[in-house]
Amino acid sequence: MIDFRSDTVTRPSKTMRNAMANAEVGDDVYGDDPTVNELESWAAKRHGFANAMFCSSGTQANLLALMAHCQRGDEYLCGQQAHNYKFEGGGAAVLGSIQPQPIDNEKDGTLCFKKLAAAIKPDDSHFARTTLLSIENTINGKVLSLEYMAQARKFTQRNNLALHLDGARVYNAACALNVDITEICQHVDSMSICLSKGLGAPIGSILLGSEALIKSAKRWRKMVGGGMRQAGIIAAAAKIALEQNPEKIQQDHDNAKYLAHALNQLDNISVNVAQVETNMVFATFTEEIDMADLVEQLKHQGILLSAGNPMRLVTHLDINQSDIDNFIQELKRTLTKSS
Missing domain, CATH: 3.90.1150.10 (Aspartate Aminotransferase, domain 1)
Incomplete structure (x- = not known):
């Protein structure tokens, strides 16, 4: 079959299949899976973050990031076309009691900072607390520029917000911009990367962030049933995807x-x-x-x-x-x- 529906349909390469078959494994809930540990350590260092967590999907990685950044009754700003708002089952609201505040995306995929500023709620008990801005790169195939990423960083700092990047296809963005991935990573507090889209792994996403954020996200992951046991079998393919397939x-x-x-x-x-x-x-x-x-x-x-x-x-x-x-x-x- 010639499948144009999505880049999620890629099949694992022979190299991945061999790595999966021969992966060293342990119980990841106990922190004992050496292949998962190696993937997380490598990914954190490669992307310039303190820590990383292997997740079963991009939906899960984004949900855990939102729940780790926000408390019940908080609010996050995002785009009307944001995947974690429109296409992920309303998980932040349903499972995290987090209110999304969507803003219309501009034609180039960006969010207008004036509109974002106007949507931030006053510090008043009548309103949800606005604590996070979530952006997406790429979004509908469009690339956010490094200049925009830097502006988003300054905007969140001025307004005392955290900044999360849904980076499901962030390696496509880095390729289109002809920059190293860290040029994008440096502007955000947390980032998800889907490994089973353009990077070609069969399963999995990685969530990157601070030590405190990943610790909180791991607790939420266990609560929503995302704790995996001998996950090194799929982590082995995920590491090959990150190491070999960006090129x-x-x-x-x-x-x-x-x-x-x-x-x-x-x-x-x-x-x-x-x-x-x-x-x-x-x-x-x-x-x-x-x-x-x-x-x-x-x-x-x-x-x-x-x-x-x-x-x-x-x-x-x-x-x-x-x-x-x-x-x-x-x-x-x-x-x-x-x-």
Whole structure:
């Protein structure tokens, strides 16, 4: 199958599978898993944080960060399109009793600091306490600049807020900016990194932060059922993803541009190629095309897509230019047949 639905669909490499099969393991709830411990220690040092915690998913890592930063009745600021607000089941509110205060994202994915400042609540018992700003890099494939990251840091310092980065695809951001990952990390108090998207691990995310924050987050992780036992089996693949696969992300970005240009050559489809900054392409189809039917027809040809208009297509480790050429050929054939 050629799968453009997301970069979460990547399969572990042979190197990862061998590492998983041979990983040294222990009980991670007791802190006894040497492979998990090595991953966490390495990740903390690599990204410039005091400590790190291996989590089962990005949703879990973000939730634990919010719960470690905020007390019950506190509030966090975020974007209307923020993953930890819109797509993670309302966990902060449901499980953490933390009130989200979403702000409209600007077209480039940023949040306006004037709007954020206006949303901060007065120190008054009538209001939730605003304690945290959560931002996302990348967001819908768009990259937040280093200048914006620095401005966000200054904003939170002026307003006595902590700053969390949902960095599910932060390595895509670093690649697009052509900087070392630490140039982004330096501006935030905590950060999650999804290891099972562009980095290609089968399972897991890492949460980075201070010693105190990670200690609190570990307690919350146990409470919500996230304590894992012989997790070294998946941590072994996660470490390979962090060590070896960041250098492969540029190929995903190049393939996304290649895909965008190819789609733009077809009738009934338009793509703003200039807005393809990382590994996501958003293609707009003309109204007469039945998107659900198109997706179903291409599925029978071994091509998986997410229905929607615009349609999001994501390149990743398991997509190459030959796959894109095959997809374009089948898409063109299907559109011609349907017209």
